[in-house]
């Protein structure tokens with residue numbers, strides 16, 4: 001084979017392995033670092049990146065693309081300078097249309113299964129508050145770097161709701177059983193330094209640039225590790241949690257819908273929404 005043909009074929013195979021990202025994302029920025037081929041996925045759904053059906057569907061799509069293209073790794077971060085994500089969009093849970101809610105919850109399950117179980121390494125550069133679903137996304141990643149003076153945690157009980165079992169398992173994969181129980185029953189939000197002390201995050205950062213730098217450095221640990229061995233090992237640790245949800249997926253959707261539509265739960269959500277609005281009014 002002529003050298004020029006070989007080089008053309010090599011170029012073609014490189015091109016076909018490059019991640020193909022839709023330029024049509026409305027709520028995400030997706031960019032690949034030329035130095036290490038790590039993809040940074042930036043949540044950008046102002047004002048607080050709350051996770052609605054649209055945003056979850058886009059995250060799910062980008063995770064599929066990254067897996068298909070055998071990406072060497074992904075960093076999840078936010079375009080906001082004070083919120084990583086405010087968690088699930090409360091408007092998807094307040095007086096929900098049942099069909100839409102089912103799609104919404106299905107999309108959340110998809111994101112969780114794809115992110116928690118990704119064969120490629122993942123890191124969260126948490127550059128703002130990460131309550132509830134925000135903490136869940138961060139915990140799905142394998143490594144967390146968080147900017148100082150923000151909050152992170154599963155605060156569901158504070159809203160009068162209950163974190164689903166797969167949220168709980170994700171926390172149990174991150175911190176101790178004892179700390180998980182205390183954190184969940186009290187709906188505790190940890191400040192960055194408290195999160196570090198308990199192991200909920202791995203490193204602190206001074207600002208977003210520092211967080212991205214530290215997150216990028218995490219991937220250097222895998223330079224000499226065969227990706228297949230890495231991926232199988234991760235699957236051995238996390239795969240059974242994912243299988244459990246796969247088996248119970250429909251039941252999980254139905255149970256969540258029936259819990260969330262209980263009048264007491266709806267009243268609790270209304271009260272919480274009013275608190276968020278009042279906070280703004282009293283600050284003005």
Ligand SMILES: CCCCC/C=C\C/C=C\CC/C=C/CC(=O)SCCNC(=O)CCNC(=O)[C@H](O)C(C)(C)COP(=O)(O)OP(=O)(O)OC[C@H]1O[C@@H](n2cnc3c(N)ncnc32)[C@H](O)[C@@H]1OP(=O)(O)O
Pocket residue numbers: 047048050082083085086087088089090091129131132133134155156159160161162163164256259260265273276277279280
């Ligand atoms: C027997 C009982 C059984 C009960 C079982 C029940 C159910 C079980 C089933 C399901 C479990 C569901 C699990 C849910 C997990 C979740 O993720 S719930 C969401 C939790 N999120 C939060 O608690 C965060 C709330 N937000 C904040 O604390 C702050 O907004 C912030 C993130 C710290 C940012 O503060 P900041 O000052 O910058 O912004 P504002 O507070 O002024 O907010 C701006 C704007 O955005 C709105 N907003 C904030 N968060 C959300 C949100 N999560 N969803 C939707 N909208 C949100 C806020 O209201 C403001 O709106 P505006 O006034 O119209 O501008």
